[in-house]
């Protein structure tokens with residue numbers, strides 16, 4: 343239903359949309375949803391969801407109300423402060439806050455908190471010559487309405503972003519296993535029973551009815567035996583997912599191996615053992631045996647087993663493309679609420695570090711953060727008079743958007759314009775993609791910057807030896 347609403351308000355024009363608009367929308371105001379055709383009433387059902395999850399993309403600022411519209415991505419400015427506004431200020435539009443291509447916040451009677459000011463100043467200011475502002479729902483993926491995200495927005499639990507699982511340092515197969523656990527989607531008896539594959543949901547090890555992910559891994563008497571032998575103390579009453587997260591974040595160690603390293607192996611070994619019991623009619627293994635198996639695997643991994651990254655190692659040396667000057671950039675984004683770290687490093691022909699830089703900003707999503715990292719790299723190149731260089735980023739999407747004009751760019755329009763303008767001034771600079779492995783230093787700088795973010799000032803770290811161009 344929200345998608346219907348989006349189609350009417352934003353999507354490329356078509357006849358059906360024109361009909362509905364001309365009948366029910368007058369002067370940008372919608373008429374009551376209770377009167378009208380079935381389609382119109384259906385749009386009404388999703389309208390509220392759409393309205394609540396929309397934010398403005400700032401361009402010329404003529405349509406955006408400073409106080410009452412969500413243009414910062416964190417709710418309206420009015421909802422972030424308390425106190426009365428001055429007369430006439432309610433109708434203030436964002437275009438009044440820009441002058442000569444810069445922000446000018448003197449029109450605001452309020453002295454805004456620094457965090458909000460930083461958020462405003464991190465955006466490209468409104469520009470008269472830009473197109474008109476555009477309102478986009480937060481459930482857009484590459485320009486198309488994402489039903490999955492609209493669905494997520496209605497879920498009561500806010501924790502739908504599982505990037506932390508994919509970014510964890512465990513083996514890829516364990517990441518997938520953890521994702522299944524989190525979603526309660528490992529093929530346990532309860533799930534098989536729902537799908538009519540087994541007659542009941544009885545646990546094959548302890549014969550309790552109702553075997554789900556939580557029972558298999560944590561609550562079954564056979565699994566508890568494993569946890570009783572050395573799991574770190576955790577707060578009482580944690581849900582299964584909270585318990586998983588708690589253990590993965592633990593700093594404890596177990597027989598010389600970090601608990602966070604061995605924990606995924608223990609879970610996986612418990613699951614493997616349970617599958618053997620169920621499919622091969624084996625007896626459940628002793629807790630000690632499971633721990634030994636997990637311990638062997640965890641030790642292999644910490645010793646530099648097959649999956650350990652070997653930067654500069656003899657077996658898999660990292661080969662960098664030989665270019666005169668290389669600028670590597672990366673961004674560290676967690677959520678729209680939190681600061682974003684941008685980082686970069688300039689390397690010489692030999693691949694040695696010349697200069698590092700980092701900056702703290704805000705962004706609505708990861709792609710925008712990556713774009714701002716590229717922009718920062720270009721700015722630094724311009725400031726340091728580097729006219730011939732190759733700039734590397736690990737974000738293919740943004741490189742493609744920058745290089746050609748097609749592709750969905752509404753959400754990034756202002757930043758793209760600024761970035762393209764900078765790039766035009768540096769005709770000798772190429773922008774290329776590189777793998778994440780080659781971009782670890784920029785990534786590290788961005789992460790450090792994000793976690794220590796307390797100001798918007800560009801902080802430049804110049805490690806020794808420092809070579810100034």
Ligand SMILES: [Zn+2]
Pocket residue numbers: 545546547548549550557561562563564
């Ligand atoms: Zn059981």
